[in-house]
Amino acid sequence: MTLDHSPWPQDVAARYRAAGHWRGQTFGALLTELAEAHAPRTAVVGERHGVTSRWDYAELDRRAHRIAAGLAEAGIRAGQRVVVQVPNVPEFVPVLFGLWRVGAWPVFALPAHRYTELRHFAEQSEAAAILTVDAHERYDHAALAHAVAAEVPSVRQVHVVGSTEFDELSATTPRELPEPDPSGVAFLQLSGGSTGLPKLIPRTHDDYLYSARESARICALRPDSVYLAALPAAHNFPLSSPGVLGALHVGAKVVLCPRPDADTAFRLIDREGVTITGVVPPLAASWVQAAARTEHDLSTLEVLLVGGAKCGRELAERIGPALGVRLQQVFGMAEGLVCYTRLDDPDDLVLGTQGRPISPDDEVRVVDPENPSAGSDDLVPPGETGALLTRGPYTIRGYYRAPEHNSRAFTPDGFYRTGDLVRRGPTGHLEVVGRAKEQINRGGEKVAAEEVEDHLMAHPDVLDAAVVAVPDEYLGERTCAFVVPVAGAAPTGPGLRRFIRARGVAAFKVPDLVQVVAEFPVTGVGKTSKRDLRAALAALVRKA
Amino acid sequence: MNAPAPGHALTADRLRADIAEVLGCAPEEVTPDADLLDLGLDSMRTMALVERWRAAGAPAVEFADLAEEPRLDHWTRLVTGADS
DSSP: OOOSSOOOOHHHHHHHHHTTSOOOOOHHHHHHHHHHHHTTSEEEEEEETTEEEEEEHHHHHHHHHHHHHHHHHTTOOTTOEEEEEOOSSTTHHHHHHHHHHHTOEEEEOOTTOOHHHHHHHHHHHTOSEEEEESEETTEEHHHHHHHHHHHOTTOOEEEEETSHHHHHHTTSOOOOOOOOOTTSEEEEEEOOOSSSSOOEEEEEHHHHHHHHHHHHHHTTOOTTOEEEEOSOTTSHHHHHSSHHHHHHHTTOEEEEOSOOSHHHHHHHHHHHTOOEEEEOHHHHHHHHHHHTTOOSOOTTOOEEEEOSSOOOHHHHHHHHHHHTSEEEEEEEETTEEEEEOOTTSOHHHHHHOOOEESOTTOEEEEEOTTOTTOOTTOBOOTTSOEEEEEEOTTSOSSOTTOHHHHHHHBOTTSOEEEEEEEEEOTTSOEEEEEESSSEEEETTEEEEHHHHHHHHHTSTTEEEEEEEEEEETTTEEEEEEEEEEOTTOOOOHHHHHHHHHHTTOOGGGSOSEEEEOSSOSOSSSSSSOHHHHHHHHHHHHHHO | OOOOOTTOOOOHHHHHHHHHHHHTSOGGGSOTTOOTTTTTOOHHHHHHHHHHHHHTTOTTOOHHHHHHSOOHHHHHHHHHSSOO
């Protein structure tokens, strides 16, 4: 049998087990344990369509058992993939554990994803079902799921949180289900790809629980902590850094924030006594500004994690005083490696670096940035900028069903080429200084240049397109599309944006700036290499 | 809803100029019924405008209300209580 994913070599896996990193526990078994230890304590608070639910650990456990039984009765089997597009509503948590108890693999779509992306995830994973919500932020997710199901033959079922059918499914009598293999795949996360559509990232119970458990420790989570999931919880950062899973792991309370604007988040911080949350830098900046005028009490907040994109020093310095918190920088990736500044690190490291890895067994190499196939031995001198490679007890060895891509994205000795350019200091802390991959980091949402170009070039008026990052006051970076029209055509920015949105694409991928040009305003490059063309255009807009 | 305090400076023209500034376009492009998303509006810019207009005398402006219908005419009604 050929495997769809790339497990760790046996001797390495044995080492991670011997070190206590991998403990042979599934998520389902973890919840059973938590329900015994913390039964009457609040586990999940959230709202859907304005109605707040508040479930203790016993109730969360019951709901997860019933959803698992309901899914099993509906024909969902261990190892099947289920595309999950559930925003920050309370059901997100029991749905997740329900799927894990059946042994089905959630494929985590984001609420912002639309037809193009959802169809890709369903096709790529040969999903058996889509599990979604009725509507969120005035968008009909049920209709989207049904539209995808109609086109993807493997998808036989659609389950909609908020429907009568789902209410019935969630009331199924619990039944004994075989325990999944804790060293096997638990779910598929999405890469912030740089080549076309996102790749799927297979994570195991063993490796993901290790990262969530250690994250909880590093972020000093306690049973009386209150974690606010401000960003969409399907993202790796709010899911496990330390996130929903890290908080549940210690018996803390998880509050799901339906929308991350300061009004909504501050209301919940005040009402629920939130002690810790995580945001992307542009949101941190917005919260800093809003804190000066808010009527809400933010005094319970102790730690603000900032990650998803680099937090500049100037912003980093304002966060603590404005919000009355300790800043903790995070630099992580859904493929694995997560770095944190430690709560007791000196200020200079907290403000000026993106932290150091979770695990003593995270192997980090900073290699020749000019050579895209640099090996793990092609190190740059200490302290100099290079390309970050990593492998370790919670970093994947390959994407799901992507052998060709894997041969480029991983070194022969199993290091993942992160595509990030970093400097590594004497303490092991990393400073992110840029990236080698052709991706725009739009306020934490990763946008692949090639994917947006493909959408632009589908327009009949567009001959060629190149998409680059431009610095942006509000988002850190945003997308700028250079568009060469076909002879006689005159496409406009608003027209192209409307066109791309109508194709069913996440809003964060719609180009922010559009420059229609007779020819690309650079000479001598781009005839053969899109990569060189993008680099030249990016240099041009940075100078402007 | 929520008319701003007397003496505030939030006119329809001021809103249009503020929107044009954060979008980096000419005020004339911000027509009353243009979909601001087509002009390049994103949620962070909307949040920034909320803060700006609150400070300028419309304390009850909420992100969720603006995000629901991103058009100048709708926003003008929300923020100034008058038509643009």
